[in-house]
Amino acid sequence: MTFNSILDTIQTYEAGKPIELVVREFGIAPQDIVKLASNENPLGASKKAIEAITNNARNAHLYPDDSMFALKEGLSQHFNVSQQEIIIGSGSDQIIEFCIHAKAHSNSKVLMAKITFAMYEIYSKTTGATILKTQSQSHNLDEFLEIYKAHKPSVIFLCIPNNPLGDCLDKAEVFKFLKEINNDTLVIIDGAYQEYAKAKDSKKAICPKELINTFPNTIYLGTFSKAYGLGGMRIGYGIAKPNIIQALSKLRPPFNITTPSLAAAIEALKDQEHIQKTTQNNLEQMAYYESFAKEKGINYIPSYANFITYLFETPLNSSKIADYLLKKGMIIRNLASYGLNAIRITIGTKNQNEKFFTLLNEFLEQK
Amino acid sequence: MTFNSILDTIQTYEAGKPIELVVREFGIAPQDIVKLASNENPLGASKKAIEAITNNARNAHLYPDDSMFALKEGLSQHFNVSQQEIIIGSGSDQIIEFCIHAKAHSNSKVLMAKITFAMYEIYSKTTGATILKTQSQSHNLDEFLEIYKAHKPSVIFLCIPNNPLGDCLDKAEVFKFLKEINNDTLVIIDGAYQEYAKAKDSKKAICPKELINTFPNTIYLGTFSKAYGLGGMRIGYGIAKPNIIQALSKLRPPFNITTPSLAAAIEALKDQEHIQKTTQNNLEQMAYYESFAKEKGINYIPSYANFITYLFETPLNSSKIADYLLKKGMIIRNLASYGLNAIRITIGTKNQNEKFFTLLNEFLEQK
Numbered sequence: 001m002t003f004n005s006i007l008d009t010i011q012t013y014e015a016g017k018p019i020e021l022v023v024r025e026f027g028i029a030p031q032d033i034v035k036l037a038s039n040e041n042p043l044g045a046s047k048k049a050i051e052a053i054t055n056n057a058r059n060a061h062l063y064p065d066d067s068m069f070a071l072k073e074g075l076s077q078h079f080n081v082s083q084q085e086i087i088i089g090s091g092s093d094q095i096i097e098f099c100i101h102a103k104a105h106s107n108s109k110v111l112m113a114k115i116t117f118a119m120y121e122i123y124s125k126t127t128g129a130t131i132l133k134t135q136s137q138s139h140n141l142d143e144f145l146e147i148y149k150a151h152k153p154s155v156i157f158l159c160i161p162n163n164p165l166g167d168c169l170d171k172a173e174v175f176k177f178l179k180e181i182n183n184d185t186l187v188i189i190d191g192a193y194q195e196y197a198k199a200k201d202s203k204k205a206i207c208p209k210e211l212i213n214t215f216p217n218t219i220y221l222g223t224f225s226k227a228y229g230l231g232g233m234r235i236g237y238g239i240a241k242p243n244i245i246q247a248l249s250k251l252r253p254p255f256n257i258t259t260p261s262l263a264a265a266i267e268a269l270k271d272q273e274h275i276q277k278t279t280q281n282n283l284e285q286m287a288y289y290e291s292f293a294k295e296k297g298i299n300y301i302p303s304y305a306n307f308i309t310y311l312f313e314t315p316l317n318s319s320k321i322a323d324y325l326l327k328k329g330m331i332i333r334n335l336a337s338y339g340l341n342a343i344r345i346t347i348g349t350k351n352q353n354e355k356f357f358t359l360l361n362e363f364l365e366q367k
Numbered sequence: 368m369t370f371n372s373i374l375d376t377i378q379t380y381e382a383g384k385p386i387e388l389v390v391r392e393f394g395i396a397p398q399d400i401v402k403l404a405s406n407e408n409p410l411g412a413s414k415k416a417i418e419a420i421t422n423n424a425r426n427a428h429l430y431p432d433d434s435m436f437a438l439k440e441g442l443s444q445h446f447n448v449s450q451q452e453i454i455i456g457s458g459s460d461q462i463i464e465f466c467i468h469a470k471a472h473s474n475s476k477v478l479m480a481k482i483t484f485a486m487y488e489i490y491s492k493t494t495g496a497t498i499l500k501t502q503s504q505s506h507n508l509d510e511f512l513e514i515y516k517a518h519k520p521s522v523i524f525l526c527i528p529n530n531p532l533g534d535c536l537d538k539a540e541v542f543k544f545l546k547e548i549n550n551d552t553l554v555i556i557d558g559a560y561q562e563y564a565k566a567k568d569s570k571k572a573i574c575p576k577e578l579i580n581t582f583p584n585t586i587y588l589g590t591f592s593k594a595y596g597l598g599g600m601r602i603g604y605g606i607a608k609p610n611i612i613q614a615l616s617k618l619r620p621p622f623n624i625t626t627p628s629l630a631a632a633i634e635a636l637k638d639q640e641h642i643q644k645t646t647q648n649n650l651e652q653m654a655y656y657e658s659f660a661k662e663k664g665i666n667y668i669p670s671y672a673n674f675i676t677y678l679f680e681t682p683l684n685s686s687k688i689a690d691y692l693l694k695k696g697m698i699i700r701n702l703a704s705y706g707l708n709a710i711r712i713t714i715g716t717k718n719q720n721e722k723f724f725t726l727l728n729e730f731l732e733q734k
Contacts, residue, residue: 004468018433060420060631063599105371232427234622234623250377
């Protein structure tokens, strides 16, 4: 059987290794495995969200309210935007997919940073669009602007802070850049890690309402997967002007969120104290990662997210380090597939982080 | 902002009205509303599945095992196929989407019955493919064959039993039809309601293993949303030869199933006793719907699924009936949007069904 030729160009996304796989492959007991690979919230979800899932287990046979009225109402209040300016996705990933399918096609161009969230490229390729990338490792808006002017892409991705590197543009420079962009180019501001960035430095905070009111060609993406601790429930959201939301809604499959996920997100949003605890733990524990790196002479990228990237120099090799840690039950993300001799570690709890320091130290001393 | 012109052709899927909406619009208390509109299992999910959701609530922050090893293992044993012959989707809907995007494009054709599951057409239109439809109300394979020979579609949909009408092709006639189809046409056998059809008449049963081994250009779709009672958890599956599964897997977004959903599906599959109870209740209660229709002189379509379609004649009008019932807190599906003067009622529990009979009777006697 033949398939559309576009499939030949698509690479499957390489997710962080799940604990289940390490159990199966290395025979390590689940309780002895620490996963700091997928930027999950080490404190878990809000107790209220967990309760909402439990309370909705008996409604598992009922399709969710596909209008998602209650969640949109909550987001509408939280961000001071109207319900017509909100779309809900199965993770913000799915909203990336809607954006791409609404704007890109085989004759259009999509612009993104050299190293950024892999799904931007994967979804773009399903349309046959040409991918344009900047040269610099960090988000460089001068390069973005130069490529924009030369190629007029129909979609631009800015990941603020950037995953998997952790660097973060200032709001002021983003707004300055956006002034240069034509109204028919959709600019996607991926704020998956904004809660962490805001907590560290208010200059990084992007207010979705201000963003879309100033630049009606933008969409802000947020997620419940990171600071809200609901990565396993698959809920993200997009905030944009109603004309954009209407177009994307045509591509939203019915019932794209599960019944317990909807209930969990509604409760998680109400528990802002949990977000504060989460970002507080993140800042405190991040400091240990910075000290450890300095002490051992490892380069790192100052991070505005809930992970940190350690950059190695030969003879140190990120793949060898990742393998060593994996066999000891410590899962982190090797960034070799991004062309980097680096690893990305999710900031965990104190205990989890100490296990990481012990194991990496062990590896370094063996050398 | 302009969007891809394909969006202009897409109509949004009209889902069954959720209970939440009736609460909001008519001020009826949730406990007084009966929803027989979305073919949900009135017995709910297996207790084991509900327990699995509760037990996994505290893992809400963890991404699911994206290899879905345990669920594939369960399905592999249940259907006696290999894990390489299985793909998991966010409902079988999502696998329909993968199939369409893998095979269809703006120059190809997709063949389906005149009245069938609306998402076939909605997903097909996103690729710009031409939609071909048979003329008959029920699945007529002679018509399918004639159109196939004249137009060589790249995808054919057979819904067995058919939603929203309930009629069901025999396995023997399906296999006879498939012999005529070229190996490069993907035939999608949508078995969302097969558990119910099988329980009523073994001639309707389609075995996925036999299907794909006899016709390697087919894919069997199953779901946990209907007999398994997990409509709110969004889990479906496709069974096909490995070359097809590999192609579709390229289009699968990572983490397309939630963590509690995976756990629930694994447990639901083990509880075949619950499926037996479910199909038993369905057959028993379906008989009351047939008697009621006969008694009142209402035409109906003998159904092999968990719903029944009542066909009205003027002056009776399905929209008026649906509105009347809705205001009384009884949600059923008006089929006016399919061009029919008909309603589709999900077979509920004895109490739910009796409420329906009482209310419909009330309406009929008012006339």
